[in-house]
Amino acid sequence: MRIGLGLILLFNWLMIYTDLEVLFGPDGIVSLQTAQQYGNPLRFSLFDYMPNSYKVTATIAFVHLLAVLALTFGAWTRMSILIAFVTLTSFHHRNGFIMNSADSVLRVFLFLLLFTPSGDAFSIDRWRLRLKGKAPEVPAEKAPWALRMIQIQFCIIYIATVLFKIKGDRWVDGTAVYIATRLDDFVRFELPILNNMVLIKYITWSTLLVEFALGTLVWVKELRYWVLLAGVGLHLGIEFTMSIPVFEWAMIVVMISMVDSRDIDRWIQKLQEYRRSRTKHPEPATT
Known part of the structure; x- marks a missing residue:
């Protein structure tokens, strides 16, 4: 799920970056003051605490990209998810007028993913621990x-x-x-x-x-x-x-x-058994 969500966030980032200045820049269609005035009183956005410039907008977008790439590959997974969540939320609250249900889904499940041990498998984090001999062959159940x-x-x-x-x-x-x-x-x-x-x-x-x-x-x-x-x-x-x-x-x-x-383990086992049976009993050649 972590990898799939990361790939979707990468695609989402591409859509954001295409119109970054128009949608989130200081001279964009929605000013920072308008976002602050009409946004949720409990909103949080890094844009509220930084200079209102395109350089800041581009920097936050770049940090978000790095965090999304890191969580996709499972590098410093929990910290990467946290940074990706904070930067994504910052963009959502910078211009909430263009958000839709997909943005809410990404934000909510990215937050919940933060509390899972999603870096324990198929990740650079696990690969590093395996090299040091600190990770079991099969990730421990939690x-x-x-x-x-x-x-x-x-x-x-x-x-x-x-x-x-x-x-x-x-x-x-x-x-x-x-x-x-x-x-x-x-x-x-x-x-x-x-x-x-x-x-x-x-x-x-x-x-x-x-x-x-x-x-x-x-x-x-x-x-x-x-x-x-x-x-x-x-x-x-x-x-x-x-x-x-x-x-x-x-x-x-x-x-x-x-x-x-x-169930996934059982499916893999059945597939392996099927492949072994095909190897032992190959179909007769036709002439």
């Missing part, structure tokens, strides 16, 4: 309370989404997807198949069902991976048809937190 926080937050997002959607008429009567696919600013391309109202209703209600399952039934062991598979399909479908950068991929990455590592 209390999963931080992982549980991530999982609970993951489910809360979907439960809150369903509760919010069913308050209105469009999701209940099955026309919400029809309306969403008519928003020119978000639709990637027109799909004639989405003119079929029977299909539209099926997709709309199926979306609610999958989101409800992701918030509840994902805890049922026998159903978990079917629910996650449906969730991945849902988000890939949205990504294919609509231009909503980052959010879909962020939620897919967070789904990794719901996968039991013991």
Whole structure:
């Protein structure tokens, strides 16, 4: 999950850097004073404590990039996550008018990732410890309370989404997807198949069902991976048809937190056994 979140943060950084001066610079579309006046009273941003100049903006962006690269590769992992979280939050509170749900997802799960031992595997930190002989061959199991926080937050997002959607008429009567696919600013391309109202209703209600399952039934062991598979399909479908950068991929990455590592070990073992069986009993050659 750490690596996936890091890759998404790198892509997010590229989007920020493309319009860095316009969106976050001292002469950008939103001044620092406006951000301070209309922002959350409890907001925190490094921009509030530094000179209001483009040099500062570029420096914070560069520090954020270094932190994201470090957490992706697992170098000084916990400190890297903390710095990435602080710098990301600083940008979000510098110009909150352009933020969306994807930004909230990145910020929240980056904060929760801080409390996990995410640098114990697939990281430079572990590689350094292995060289010194200070790390076991298999990372030691640790209390999963931080992982549980991530999982609970993951489910809360979907439960809150369903509760919010069913308050209105469009999701209940099955026309919400029809309306969403008519928003020119978000639709990637027109799909004639989405003119079929029977299909539209099926997709709309199926979306609610999958989101409800992701918030509840994902805890049922026998159903978990079917629910996650449906969730991945849902988000890939949205990504294919609509231009909503980052959010879909962020939620897919967070789904990794719901996968039991013991199941992964079993899958790998079964794959290895299958490959060995194919090696012992090769298919006969055909002439």
